[in-house]
Amino acid sequence: MTNDALTVAVLGPGGVGGLLAALLSRAGHRVVCIAGDETAGRLAADGIEVRSGHFGDFTARVEADTELREPVDVCVIAVKATALDAALERLPAKALGEEGLVVPFLNGVEHPALLRERYGSGQVAPAVIRVESTRIAPGVVEHGSPFAEVDLTAETAPRARVEAFAGALEWAGVRARVEEGESAALWAKMSFLAPFALLTTRYGVPVGDVRTLHREELAALVEETAAVGRACGAATDPATALARYDAFPAATKSSMQRDAEAGRPLELDAIGGALLRAAERTGVPVPVASELVGRLRAIAGA
Numbered sequence: 001m002t003n004d005a006l007t008v009a010v011l012g013p014g015g016v017g018g019l020l021a022a023l024l025s026r027a028g029h030r031v032v033c034i035a036g037d038e039t040a041g042r043l044a045a046d047g048i049e050v051r052s053g054h055f056g057d058f059t060a061r062v063e064a065d066t067e068l069r070e071p072v073d074v075c076v077i078a079v080k081a082t083a084l085d086a087a088l089e090r091l092p093a094k095a096l097g098e099e100g101l102v103v104p105f106l107n108g109v110e111h112p113a114l115l116r117e118r119y120g121s122g123q124v125a126p127a128v129i130r131v132e133s134t135r136i137a138p139g140v141v142e143h144g145s146p147f148a149e150v151d152l153t154a155e156t157a158p159r160a161r162v163e164a165f166a167g168a169l170e171w172a173g174v175r176a177r178v179e180e181g182e183s184a185a186l187w188a189k190m191s192f193l194a195p196f197a198l199l200t201t202r203y204g205v206p207v208g209d210v211r212t213l214h215r216e217e218l219a220a221l222v223e224e225t226a227a228v229g230r231a232c233g234a235a236t237d238p239a240t241a242l243a244r245y246d247a248f249p250a251a252t253k254s255s256m257q258r259d260a261e262a263g264r265p266l267e268l269d270a271i272g273g274a275l276l277r278a279a280e281r282t283g284v285p286v287p288v289a290s291e292l293v294g295r296l297r298a299i300a301g302a
């Protein structure tokens with residue numbers, strides 16, 4: 001593993017993007033955050049402040065702009081799915097150049113196709129991240145989980161470049177590995193996330209109440225999601241997923257639930273909608289998920 005300095009752009013320097021930007025900058029990489037006017041101004045002036053039991057409290061200097069204007073080694077995409085279309089206007093393919101890797105960290109399974117259309121298959125290397133990190137103000141990130149773990153994939157992008165980025169993340173303190181299958185990696189995350197996000201948001205209760213008060217529905221939803229995941233190439237096991245829910249602190253809320261509480265747009269289509277579309281495509285029956293997503297769409301007015 002080496003730590004050759006990279007130039008990394010981060011589109012969407014919030015909970016996930018801000019944390020990665022600050023850690024990479026602290027590790028000696030050049031980091032350019034791409035954000036709206038106000039956030040870019042704050043970041044350029046004050047850097048990114050991280051509050052973390054795991055990584056320590058620190059402030060990292062970053063560059064910031066409202067648009068990518070030069071080729072970079074890697075462009076991290078860490079906006080919410082609901083903001084992706086608008087945010088990509090700040091990332092012109094021409095500026096990115098022909099070698100820059102595009103590494104999206106969004107939850108969901110459908111965004112890679114959109115990115116490949118725009119930037120070409122050879123540059124897109126989707127990733128998943130397991131972390132709990134919240135942007136509490138522009139340029140201020142609270143990292144709550146005692147870990148940050150990334151699975152990168154290199155199905156259509158040059159593996160050596162993806163491995164170089166994994167090495168940079170590792171040096172920065174983030175556990176990072178390059179997985180073999182993209183669909184398997186994205187669905188492994190979806191299989192856990194979708195039931196958690198949909199049920200906590202539907203009932204407005206944390207995971208502890210979901211697993212006790214709504215256990216039957218949780219178990220059914222986990223079964224359905226795992227079946228779709230398996231049809232899409234992930235080795236998902238419902239019993240393992242259920243055991244993970246049982247191990248979570250009872251008060252844990254999903255970010256979809258926190259978005260609902262704050263009146264922000266929900267990543268409902270990227271998670272619930274994508275689950276239903278994949279179920280239809282693969283012929284897997286998902287009655288519980290259909291009912292739940294329908295109700296959530298009605299609640300969200302989506």
Ligand SMILES: NC(=O)c1ccc[n+]([C@@H]2O[C@H](COP(=O)([O-])OP(=O)(O)OC[C@H]3O[C@@H](n4cnc5c(N)ncnc54)[C@H](OP(=O)(O)O)[C@@H]3O)[C@@H](O)[C@H]2O)c1
Nearest residue numbers: 012013014015016035039079083087106107131132133135
């Ligand atoms: N947070 C987590 O712990 C976590 C864990 C795993 C996966 N994820 C996934 O990671 C993705 C990002 O989530 P997040 O929680 O990091 O979101 P977030 O904290 O809301 O951050 C999103 C960032 O995107 C920026 N943004 C929004 N619209 C933009 C635009 N048009 N142009 C440029 N920047 C724009 C926001 O800017 P402002 O700062 O100016 O508002 C914000 O900095 C989601 O798909 C989420 O599901 C999150």
